[in-house]
Amino acid sequence: MLVPTLMKAPRFSGPVASPSDPTIEPSPIPATIDTALVFSLMESRERWRRLGRAIFDLLFETDADGALTALVPLNWSGALPSLGTNANAIWDDRTTPFDASIPHIREILPNNVHLCALPYLDPDGLLRGSRGGLLRMPVSLATAMTSNAGILVGRIVLDVFRKTPDTRIACQDALDALRSFFDAHAAILFTDNALGVDAAATGTSRWTLMKTSGPPLDAHLLADFAVFDEPAPCRRVKDASEGVALWLTTPLRAIGELGLFLFRNKPWSDHEIDVAAFALDLMAGFVETDTLHRHILKTLPIDLSSHLLNTRGFLAAVDRRLSRLDQLELPASLMVIRVEGLIDLLNTTDTDRLLSITEQISKLLEKSVRATDAIGRLGVDTFAIWMDSADRFAAAERADRICLHGAPLLLDEPHHLPIRIGVMCRESGVTDDPQELIEHAKRALMRAEDSNRPWQFCHEVP
Numbered sequence: 501m502l503v504p505t506l507m508k509a510p511r512f513s514g515p516v517a518s519p520s521d522p523t524i525e526p527s528p529i530p531a532t533i534d535t536a537l538v539f540s541l542m543e544s545r546e547r548w549r550r551l552g553r554a555i556f557d558l559l560f561e562t563d564a565d566g567a568l569t570a571l572v573p574l575n576w577s578g579a580l581p582s583l584g585t586n587a588n589a590i591w592d593d594r595t596t597p598f599d600a601s602i603p604h605i606r607e608i609l610p611n612n613v614h615l616c617a618l619p620y621l622d623p624d625g626l627l628r629g630s631r632g633g634l635l636r637m638p639v640s641l642a643t644a645m646t647s648n649a650g651i652l653v654g655r656i657v658l659d660v661f662r663k664t665p666d667t668r669i670a671c672q673d674a675l676d677a678l679r680s681f682f683d684a685h686a687a688i689l690f691t692d693n694a695l696g697v698d699a700a701a702t703g704t705s706r707w708t709l710m711k712t713s714g715p716p717l718d719a720h721l722l723a724d725f726a727v728f729d730e731p732a733p734c735r736r737v738k739d740a741s742e743g744v745a746l747w748l749t750t751p752l753r754a755i756g757e758l759g760l761f762l763f764r765n766k767p768w769s770d771h772e773i774d775v776a777a778f779a780l781d782l783m784a785g786f787v788e789t790d791t792l793h794r795h796i797l798k799t800l801p802i803d804l805s806s807h808l809l810n811t812r813g814f815l816a817a818v819d820r821r822l823s824r825l826d827q828l829e830l831p832a833s834l835m836v837i838r839v840e841g842l843i844d845l846l847n848t849t850d851t852d853r854l855l856s857i858t859e860q861i862s863k864l865l866e867k868s869v870r871a872t873d874a875i876g877r878l879g880v881d882t883f884a885i886w887m888d889s890a891d892r893f894a895a896a897e898r899a900d901r902i903c904l905h906g907a908p909l910l911l912d913e914p915h916h917l918p919i920r921i922g923v924m925c926r927e928s929g930v931t932d933d934p935q936e937l938i939e940h941a942k943r944a945l946m947r948a949e950d951s952n953r954p955w956q957f958c959h960e961v962p
Contacts, residue, residue, distance in 0.1 A: 555753060556616075556633030562587050563629045566598040576636070590634065591615070600630035612637045649775045653681060657782045667790035668711075671783060675713040678779055682762055682772065685743060686714030689783070690759035691752075710758075717763060732757045735777065737768055744768060748780050752788040803877040805855060806862040814876025818886050818934040821874075825888060829928040833895035835885045836922045836941040837865070838949075839907050842881035845915060853911060860909050868902050884938065892925045892957070899923050903954035920948050921955035 559572040568583050571590075581589035587598035591609040600619055607615040617632020656677045664670035671689055679687035689711040732749035739745075746768050749759040760780045762768075768776075797804075801813025809817060818834075825832055839861060846854060865875050865883060874886040887895065899921045907917040922945025924937055932940070940958045948956035 555635070557636050558590070558634045559631075560587055560590065560617075560633070561629060561631050562598065562600050564600055564627045566600045566630070569629065576634070587630075598630075601627055604632060609634075649771070650778050653678070653775050653779045654782060656681065657779050661783075661786045667786055671787065672711045672713070674779075674783055675711050678760075678776070679713045679762070682764060682776065683766075684714070684762045684764040686712070686717050686761075686763045688712050688717075688761040690749075690761060691787075692756045692759075732759075733777070735773060737773070746773065746776065748773075748777050750777070750780050750784045752784055752791070755788050755791055758784045758787060806858040806877050808862050808865075808883070809874060809876035811876065811878050814874060814878070814884055814886070815934045815938075817874040817876070818937070821886070821888060822934070825926075826928045830889045831891045831928065832926045833887045833890040833892070833898075834924045834926065834937050834941045835887075835895065835899060835902075835955075836878070836924075836938060836945050837883040837885065837902070838920050838945060839881050839883070839917050840920060841915075841917045842907075845909075845917070846880065849911075856911070857909060861907055864905075864907060865902075868898070868905075878938070884941070890925075895923050895925055896955075896957075899955040919954070920945060922946070922948060922958065923955060924958040 557574055558576040559570075559574065560568060561570040563569050566586050566588075568581065568585055568587055568589075571580055571583065573580060587600075588594065588596060591613050593610055600617075603619065604615050604617040609615050614635045614637060615632060616635075617630050619630045620628055622628050657674050660674045660677060661667065661670045664673060675687050675689050678684075688709060691708055691710045730749075732751045734747070734749045736747040737744060738747070740763075743763055743765040744767050746762045747759065748762075749757050752758050758780065760776065760783075762776060799812075801809055801816060803810040821832070842857075842861070846857060849857065861883075862875070862877075865885065869875065869885055869887065872888060876884045876886075878884050885898075887898065890898070903919050903921060906919050909915040909917065922941040922943065924941040924944060926932075926937060944956045944958035948954065
């Protein structure tokens with residue numbers, strides 16, 4: 501599920517209430533876990549609620565005494581307590597008051613409700629209250645989790661996703677494992693078009709094939725299930741001449757829906773259907789987390805390994821500056837920098853030192869320019885620097901200095917990597933967009949490499 505991934509421990513550690521045995525004092529949550537994302541979200545109530553809408557069935561906020569100050573029911577059914585009462589009234593547990601001073605991580609409450617909540621502090625470090633959410637689990641799913649078959653399936657799916665770095669590959673392995681576990685003839689994982697994955701069309705406008713396991717099935721059998729528009733979660737069983745088909749769907753929060761199709765020769769019991777639905781929900785949790793993570797990485801303007809602007813962020817930063825430069829009739833210069841030998845060094849270096857190498861290079865570039873200049877990483881060994889108000893003479897001086905020092909790296913064995921630069925100067929009023937300006941500088945870089953020169957001007961007039 502997405503909840504355990506985002507709701508981590510706060511910057512302080514403390515005991516966590518144990519729903520299974522309150523007499524045993526659990527281990528404190530490690531304070532070394534990075535919680536910058538959680539606390540930055542909780543600084544803004546609106547951002548906190550936007551995140552919660554994609555995760556929880558109900559959001560709540562309390563004061564330092566655990567009394568409710570806000571309630572936001574999303575998919576929550578039933579009566580709600582009044583503001584000012586203790587938060588435990590939401591899940592009807594009057595015996596144990598809600599403690600706002602400690603984190604509550606994946607606590608199982610009465611009526612199959614899961615609780616995640618974190619305390620938040622004011623700038624002086626004083627407790628202001630707690631913000632959290634409740635997720636209600638269906639009774640059938642809770643029953644499947646506690647059965648031997650449910651525990652075994654849960655372990656199988658979790659082991660597959662933990663051992664396989666790529667979630668899309670893990671989906672295939674998990675589907676193969678489920679087909680073997682249920683003794684099914686074939687297993688298929690469906691997704692609706694909202695997920696945006698590479699998948700094969702099923703002939704309908706809504707569902708696409710994400711992963712398959714086993715021999716191909718009759719297209720008519722799949723079409724009977726794929727055309728219906730019943731909202732998730734949904735369960736359908738259909739007898740066919742060759743066997744019995746099971747169709748399950750579950751929602752992917754804020755993304756779409758995920759469907760599982762299993763076909764075998766013998767009937768499906770209610771308990772087996774519950775266990776299969778439990779496995780699908782586990783897979784959906786990993787898929788939605790991976791999809792959201794990919795979306796974040798795709799839209800981020802920052803390269804995470806070097807903490808510099810990536811290509812998207814660099815182009816946007818340059819584009820924002822062009823209108824001001826034209827208005828003031830100022831020139832600007834662009835340098836595309838290649839660190840020679842960096843790719844070979846990264847390929848032969850262990851993972852513990854990869855970040856150290858990129859950090860050293862990024863710091864070297866940051867020190868060689870002004871604080872107002874934009875620095876980006878365009879590729880593994882390619883970087884770019886945009887300098888406002890820098891004419892050809894200033895750009896030549898900067899390129900000379902950068903190439904003279906190169907890229908010294910402090911590792912177990914010191915390395916000194918040479919640098920080549922392509923320089924492009926832009927005059928005010930030029931209509932080329934940032935991408936075209938980068939292409940001009942890249943061509944100058946290629947000429948510098950061909951002529952074995954440390955740097956080269958772009959003589960084309962952009």
